[in-house]
Amino acid sequence: xxxxxxxxxxWSNQHLNVTQQLADYYDLANENVGxxxxxxxxxxxxxxxxxxxxxxxxxxxxxxxxxxxxxxxAATKGIILNTKPLNICFTITAGSIxxxxxxxxxxxxxxxxxxxxxxxxxxxxxxxLSLSACGASNGQTIAGAIATGTHGAAIAFxxxxxxxxxxxxxxxxxxxxxxxxxxxxxxxxxFPGKLGxxxxxxxxxxxxxxxxxxxxxxxxxxxxxxxxxxxLECYMRRVKYDQSWTEMVTTLDFTNPNFPYTTEAPFHxxxxxxxxxxxxxxxxxxxxxxxxxxxxxxxxxxxxxxxxGDDAAAFIGKITDYLPGAIPxxxxxxxxxxxxxxxxxxxRLAEIFNNTTLRGKIASAAIAIPVxxxxxxxxxxxxVNETAGPFPGMFAFxxxxxxKATMAFTHFAPVSCVLELDAVQSQTTQQFYSEVWHRLEQxxxxxxxxxxKMNALNPTRMNSMYxxxxxxxxxxxxxxxxxxxxxxxxxxxMMQWGIxx
Amino acid sequence: MFWGLLNSPQVIQTPVCDSLHVLGVSEVRIKVGxxxxxxxxxxxxxxxxxxxYWKCSKPCPITDSx
Ligand SMILES: Cc1cc2nc3c(=O)[nH]c(=O)nc-3n(C[C@H](O)[C@H](O)[C@H](O)COP(=O)(O)OP(=O)(O)OC[C@H]3O[C@@H](n4cnc5c(N)ncnc54)[C@H](O)[C@@H]3O)c2cc1C
Numbered sequence: 118x119x120x121x122x123x124x125x126x127x128w129s130n131q132h133l134n135v136t137q138q139l140a141d142y143y144d145l146a147n148e149n150v151g152x153x154x155x156x157x158x159x160x161x162x163x164x165x166x167x168x169x170x171x172x173x174x175x176x177x178x179x180x181x182x183x184x185x186x187x188x189x190x191a192a193t194k195g196i197i198l199n200t201k202p203l204n205i206c207f208t209i210t211a212g213s214i215x216x217x218x219x220x221x222x223x224x225x226x227x228x229x230x231x232x233x234x235x236x237x238x239x240x241x242x243x244x245x246l247s248l249s250a251c252g253a254s255n256g257q258t259i260a261g262a263i264a265t266g267t268h269g270a271a272i273a274f275x276x277x278x279x280x281x282x283x284x285x286x287x288x289x290x291x292x293x294x295x296x297x298x299x300x301x302x303x304x305x306x307x308f309p310g311k312l313g314x315x316x317x318x319x320x321x322x323x324x325x326x327x328x329x330x331x332x333x334x335x336x337x338x339x340x341x342x343x344x345x346x347x348x349l350e351c352y353m354r355r356v357k358y359d360q361s362w363t364e365m366v367t368t369l370d371f372t373n374p375n376f377p378y379t380t381e382a383p384f385h386x387x388x389x390x391x392x393x394x395x396x397x398x399x400x401x402x403x404x405x406x407x408x409x410x411x412x413x414x415x416x417x418x419x420x421x422x423x424x425x426g427d428d429a430a431a432f433i434g435k436i437t438d439y440l441p442g443a444i445p446x447x448x449x450x451x452x453x454x455x456x457x458x459x460x461x462x463x464x465r466l467a468e469i470f471n472n473t474t475l476r477g478k479i480a481s482a483a484i485a486i487p488v489x490x491x492x493x494x495x496x497x498x499x500x501v502n503e504t505a506g507p508f509p510g511m512f513a514f515x516x517x518x519x520x521k522a523t524m525a526f527t528h529f530a531p532v533s534c535v536l537e538l539d540a541v542q543s544q545t546t547q548q549f550y551s552e553v554w555h556r557l558e559q560x561x562x563x564x565x566x567x568x569x570k571m572n573a574l575n576p577t578r579m580n581s582m583y584x585x586x587x588x589x590x591x592x593x594x595x596x597x598x599x600x601x602x603x604x605x606x607x608x609x610x611m612m613q614w615g616i617x618x
Numbered sequence: 619m620f621w622g623l624l625n626s627p628q629v630i631q632t633p634v635c636d637s638l639h640v641l642g643v644s645e646v647r648i649k650v651g652x653x654x655x656x657x658x659x660x661x662x663x664x665x666x667x668x669x670x671y672w673k674c675s676k677p678c679p680i681t682d683s684x
Contacts, residue, residue, distance in 0.1 A: 119637065119638050119639065121634060121637055121638055144634070144638055144674075146638040146639060146640070146677060147639075147677070147680065149639045152682065153680045153681070153682035154682065154684065156680065201676060202638055202640060202674075202676060202677050204676055204677060204679050204680075205679070205680045205681070205682075206679055206680075206681045207681070207682055207683060207684045208681070208682075208683045208684075209683070209684055210683050210684065213684055227684065231676075232679070233676065236676070236679055240679065240681065308684070311684060
């Protein structure tokens with residue numbers, strides 16, 4: 118494996134809201150001689166050597182994906198391992214699957230941790246396949262995306278991690294495992310031998326490792342179950358912000374006449390509120406799954422460069438930190454040009470959610486809440502905006518099927534609603550966030566923070582948000598990961614959240 | 619008229635990317651700090667210093683079947 122050491126430096130995440138002094142920053146890259154499997158296995162050994170050295174020198178390590186998280190999950194005082202160049206992708210042959218596997222081997226793909234979502238999209242499309250879900254943007258790496266539970270609004274499918282059916286995890290300087298569910302074996306008993314890994318089939322361990330914010334060893338490979346390519350038929354409408362909106366979002370009754378189809382549940386459902394323009398209604402985005410065909414017109418961004426799948430992060434950076442009095446006017450101006458309703462646009466998942474770059478300096482916080490609480494939370498937000506605002510952004514509600522991952526923040530069943538508060542980075546925004554978390558606690562509304570976005574997690578909140586799931590996660594990790602490895606893969610965030618050991 | 623007269627075309631060397639077998643850059647940013655901007659104005663643009671930042675692109679994906 119190639120390792121390029123940069124020495125001590127000051128590191129920041131892409132949004133420049135997290136900065137830390139590092140002991141070192143390593144770029145990791147695959148060798149370019151040998152078969153792809155030999156190269157992959159050589160990288161496993163290279164990473165193990167780094168871990169061995171780090172344990173010997175008591176230097177913390179942290180794997181870094183695309184560096185998109187706005188929370189300090191990827192930070193460390195020690196060494197950051199840049200995994201982006203680790204992008205080998207394998208298809209799986211029929212000979213490598215377990216006789217108990219009911220799916221099709223052609224739909225499986227083993228992606229090395231640094232493979233970008235956009236790279237995976239290309240790899241799969243070339244084979245007539247698609248991911249089942251992703252976030253609104255596609256710049257994350259696969260290991261980075263699943264580590265924080267990256268989601269879109271796939272109301273009947275779930276988040277990115279819900280397509281994962283196997284994990285290759287480096288658990289210590291001399292150990293690495295191939296982890297699958299016992300209840301859903303996918304690859305043959307002999308397969309892990311190709312990677313030199315030990316086979317482990319264990320549902321509890323699998324679900325614990327799936328969303329584990331970089332603290333469950335080094336995830337080297339991710340086995341994904343893709344599906345046949347499909348198109349999304351997309352709509353964005355404005356609907357009245359009234360009792361019918363409340364019913365729509367709290368009951369998810371898709372027979373409501375506001376929906377383009379009243380006899381079909383959408384694949385994707387989200388709604389957004391501009392607190393300064395409620396008179397003109399809420400925004401509502403729906404997407405319906407259609408069989409793939411090549412004779413469609415690809416989706417086009419509107420005049421402001423915003424495409425059908427873009428979330429507020431794509432345009433909210435245009436609102437700069439104006440004087441409070443000007444905020445409602447500026448938000449209205451930016452939203453009027455960025456969010457233009459459209460009907461019946463078609464595109465593949467990868468074409469709709471295709472935003473690879475960051476635009477502007479934004480703040481972004483997201484929490485999952487039970488669907489039944491959406492209207493109450495919307496009321497609370499408008500209320501807090503009066504006292505702690507004006508919030509320089511908008512309120513988005515994305516609906517996503519709950520995940521079985523032990524620490525998935527989208528755990529409210531059967532569907533979680535993710536409230537997203539994207540805004541300009543400012544004092545007002547931070548104050549608004551704190552006030553909202555307090556208000557929801559006062560109202561006794563359960564919620565969980567997105568691991569990769571700005572949050573105010575502490576051990577008390579961790580316990581109240583995850584309860585027994587937190588104990589299950591810690592127990593599964595202690596069973597599998599070498600204690601010395603848990604220690605060096607910990608960081609300040611893990612300590613602050615009370616999950617460093 | 620004089621803009622960049624003394625800045626002959628520069629070839630960006632990317633030893634970091636080369637050593638990772640990444641033959642290309644995915645992003646190039648040119649930053650002109652306040653001091654450099656002043657120098658540019660005082661020399662009527664004849665001398666126009668800037669700092670070039672780049673990001674290595676990703677290696678060409680390796681694919682295979684297992
Ligand atoms: C513009 C923008 C849009 C976004 N849109 C969405 C969205 O639509 N939906 C959503 O849910 N989120 C969204 N996010 C949040 C983002 O998807 C998550 O923060 C995601 O985790 C970032 O992935 P990454 O590859 O950048 O990982 P990083 O931020 O680099 O790392 C995230 C975590 O993964 C760990 N990690 C990375 N690689 C490995 C590995 N090999 N082994 C072990 N741990 C590893 C890191 O240590 C860290 O804990 C967005 C963020 C931005 C900046």
